[in-house]
Amino acid sequence: MTAIVEFRNVSKTFPGTKNSDPVKAVRDVTIDIEAGSITGIIGYSGAGKSTLVRLINALELPDTGDLRVDGADLTKMKERELRNLRSSIGMIFQQFNLLNSRTVAKNVEYPLIVAGVKAEERAKRVTELLQFVGIESKRNQYPQQLSGGQKQRVGIARALATNPKILLADEATSALDPETTAEVLDLLKRVNSEFGTTIVVITHEMHVVRSICSNVAVMEHGKVLEHGPVYDVFAFAKEEATQRFISSTIQDRPSPETVARLQSLHPGTFVTVSIVEPPVQEREHALQSPENTEEPASSGVADLLSQATTVHKTVVFGSITEITQRPYGSLTYVFDGPEADVQQLIENLKRITATQVWEDQRSLLKGDAS
Numbered sequence: 001m002t003a004i005v006e007f008r009n010v011s012k013t014f015p016g017t018k019n020s021d022p023v024k025a026v027r028d029v030t031i032d033i034e035a036g037s038i039t040g041i042i043g044y045s046g047a048g049k050s051t052l053v054r055l056i057n058a059l060e061l062p063d064t065g066d067l068r069v070d071g072a073d074l075t076k077m078k079e080r081e082l083r084n085l086r087s088s089i090g091m092i093f094q095q096f097n098l099l100n101s102r103t104v105a106k107n108v109e110y111p112l113i114v115a116g117v118k119a120e121e122r123a124k125r126v127t128e129l130l131q132f133v134g135i136e137s138k139r140n141q142y143p144q145q146l147s148g149g150q151k152q153r154v155g156i157a158r159a160l161a162t163n164p165k166i167l168l169a170d171e172a173t174s175a176l177d178p179e180t181t182a183e184v185l186d187l188l189k190r191v192n193s194e195f196g197t198t199i200v201v202i203t204h205e206m207h208v209v210r211s212i213c214s215n216v217a218v219m220e221h222g223k224v225l226e227h228g229p230v231y232d233v234f235a236f237a238k239e240e241a242t243q244r245f246i247s248s249t250i251q252d253r254p255s256p257e258t259v260a261r262l263q264s265l266h267p268g269t270f271v272t273v274s275i276v277e278p279p280v281q282e283r284e285h286a287l288q289s290p291e292n293t294e295e296p297a298s299s300g301v302a303d304l305l306s307q308a309t310t311v312h313k314t315v316v317f318g319s320i321t322e323i324t325q326r327p328y329g330s331l332t333y334v335f336d337g338p339e340a341d342v343q344q345l346i347e348n349l350k351r352i353t354a355t356q357v358w359e360d361q362r363s364l365l366k367g368d369a370s
């Protein structure tokens with residue numbers, strides 16, 4: 001893996017005002033952003049996501065730490081070099097930030113004029129870009145005549161005009177409806193795969209991460225809590241903040257209320273098992289060593305269940321989805337049978353996958369009219 005952005009112990013504090021204390025927006029962050037990746041930066045409002053990303057294109061400068069972008073040490077650059085860096089990194093925004101007094105074509109042409117590209121070449125490039133984002137027929141219209149999705153296409157064409165190696169997207173789909181969001185995300189995927197552009201996506205929407213990102217960093221209070229391949233961070237989240245994020249968008253486990261209702265219908269021990277594959281590194285290791293025949297948890301779980309012949313098993317809740325083309329989710333079973341055999345089965349399951357044994361939740365149903 002080659003890093004195109006390297007943060008080393010980077011911090012950024014905004015000075016306080018008369019009425020407010022200084023804000024430590026980014027605290028001691030050390031991460032690499034992989035060249036050619038689509039990396040999501042997630043976290044609640046105020047976590048420091050925008051500041052982290054604005055450090056990459058030098059819209060903010062670090063107070064301490066080292067920051068290398070495409071091999072160059074940003075903290076040692078002179079103002080002119082910083083200006084060059086800023087114009088060499090594309091950026092798109094939630095509110096599109098188009099120039100309303102200029103046509104679509106003129107908006108896309110603008111960065112080329114700033115970069116000193118000759119008129120003939122500019123015209124060719126603008127047409128190419130508008131074709132790529134699928135909006136050539138609107139070239140002479142003004143931004144206010146366009147839908148949100150069309151405006152963001154113009155934003156993407158403009159951001160790509162100077163062939164940036166890095167494209168930063170700050171909540172670029174948050175103002176769009178779900179269908180348009182999907183189209184814009186597809187377009188970003190094409191930018192990544194056809195031009196090899198590294199894309200850094202700030203988002204509070206987990207489905208954005210699930211559908212396009214290869215890597216993800218989770219931020220809270222200015223710190224990067226976890227980062228790595230999306231599947232590994234999601235399936236093996238260590239930090240509570242990450243787990244909260246995941247459960248807020250992927251309802252893969254029954255709520256305690258659901259379990260309470262199910263418990264009133266089924267006698268037995270309620271057990272929820274995670275259905276995930278091993279982390280990426282372990283999987284790659286397994287592929288490289290043919291003697292290693294480790295199975296995904298789903299087949300291991302199935303084997304253990306079928307071996308426990310004295311225990312009756314009923315699936316009462318299940319949600320399995322895909323994250324980066326790998327299974328992710330859980331199944332909830334009711335086990336009924338001799339106590340020792342049920343406990344043995346649970347112990348065996350715990351050895352291969354995250355396994356939650358539910359206490360009796362039925363007290364939650366008290367006062368419930370239904």
Ligand SMILES: Nc1ncnc2c1ncn2[C@@H]1O[C@H](COP(=O)(O)OP(=O)(O)OP(=O)(O)O)[C@@H](O)[C@H]1O
Nearest residue numbers: 014023024025043044045046047048049050051052
């Ligand atoms: N220019 C600034 N001056 C002072 N404080 C700032 C400035 N920019 C950001 N902050 C503060 O730094 C903290 C992190 O802000 P930032 O915008 O990076 O977070 P975020 O995770 O992107 O949040 P959001 O999703 O709401 O944009 C916040 O407390 C914010 O108020």
